[in-house]
Amino acid sequence: MATAPGNHGEDVAAQAELRWAVFVMVVIGLLLVMIAFASLHWVMMPARRVETINPTTLHLTGEFVEDNLGSAVEPDGSVTVRLVGQQYSFVPQCIVVPDNTPVRFRGTSADVIHGFIIADTNVNVMLEPGYISTFQARFRKPGMHVMPCHEFCSVGHAGMWARVKVIDRDSFFKQAQTERRQSCVQQ
Numbered sequence: 628m629a630t631a632p633g634n635h636g637e638d639v640a641a642q643a644e645l646r647w648a649v650f651v652m653v654v655i656g657l658l659l660v661m662i663a664f665a666s667l668h669w670v671m672m673p674a675r676r677v678e679t680i681n682p683t684t685l686h687l688t689g690e691f692v693e694d695n696l697g698s699a700v701e702p703d704g705s706v707t708v709r710l711v712g713q714q715y716s717f718v719p720q721c722i723v724v725p726d727n728t729p730v731r732f733r734g735t736s737a738d739v740i741h742g743f744i745i746a747d748t749n750v751n752v753m754l755e756p757g758y759i760s761t762f763q764a765r766f767r768k769p770g771m772h773v774m775p776c777h778e779f780c781s782v783g784h785a786g787m788w789a790r791v792k793v794i795d796r797d798s799f800f801k802q803a804q805t806e807r808r809q810s811c812v813q814q
Contacts, residue, residue, distance in 0.1 A: 682737050682756040685711065691735060698723050698730075698809035700800065710734045712741030712754040715783030717774065721790045721811030725799035726766050734760050742778035745791050753778065766793040 685691040691711055697719045698708045706728055711718045713736065724730045736754040744751045750764050766772075776787035792811050802809060 678759040678761070679757055680735055680759055682735070685735060685737060690733070693718065694808075696808070698799075699807060700803040706730045706799075708732045710789075711737055712743070712776065712787075713737040714739065714780055715776075715787045717741075717743065717776070717787070717789035719789070719810065721792060722774075723792045723794060723799065723809040723811055724766055725796040726769050726793050728796050728799075729763050729765050731761065731763050739780050740778050741776050741780050741787070743774050743789075744777050746773045746775075748772065751777075766791075769793050769795055 680689070680691070686693065689695075690709060696709050696711060698706060701707055706725060708722055708724060708730060710722065710732070712734065732750075732752070734752065734754050735758065736756045738756060740756070741754045742752060743754070745764070747770075748764060748766065750762070752760050752762060754760055770793050772791040772793065774789040774791050776784060780787065790811065799809065
């Protein structure tokens with residue numbers, strides 16, 4: 628059976644379209660399989676870097692008891708800040724850190740999701756109950772920074788903020804020799 632000369636081009640185009648449609652469907656199917664695998668993998672085996680904590684008892688024992696909150700020099704000489712977000716405050720209310728020094732922050736929430744930014748820096752963190760958020764920052768020069776909660780946490784949210792006071796590195800470490808935890812009250 629002979630085909631009209633004009634139909635041959637339509638057949639070639641239809642076959643090309645069919646091949647591309649099959650190719651796109653295979654790619655979409657492959658992506659869906661990858662998403663399902665990754666989701667199941669993360670549910671079955673959470674990342675090692677995720678630290679969990681019981682938010683109902685964090686104030687009773689462990690690293691987030693009130694005596695451990697604030698800035699401290701660790702035995703290896705590094706600086707760690709521990710803080711807790713709770714409706715409607717951060718504890719401690721004022722954090723003292725040295726300038727030109729890497730500072731490791733470790734924080735969690737005692738009740739609901741909180742978040743904070745440190746003004747004039749690139750620090751932007753979420754604090755979720757049951758998880759410990761860890762990050763590092765470096766403050767270039769001495770000064771006072773406001774640290775408001777940026778995650779709506781209920782009616783008192785607007786009043787939830789703290790301060791970060793950056794002091795001279797030498798002054799910080801000199802003060803750390805006499806005080807286990809740094810505080811704005813000492814300044």
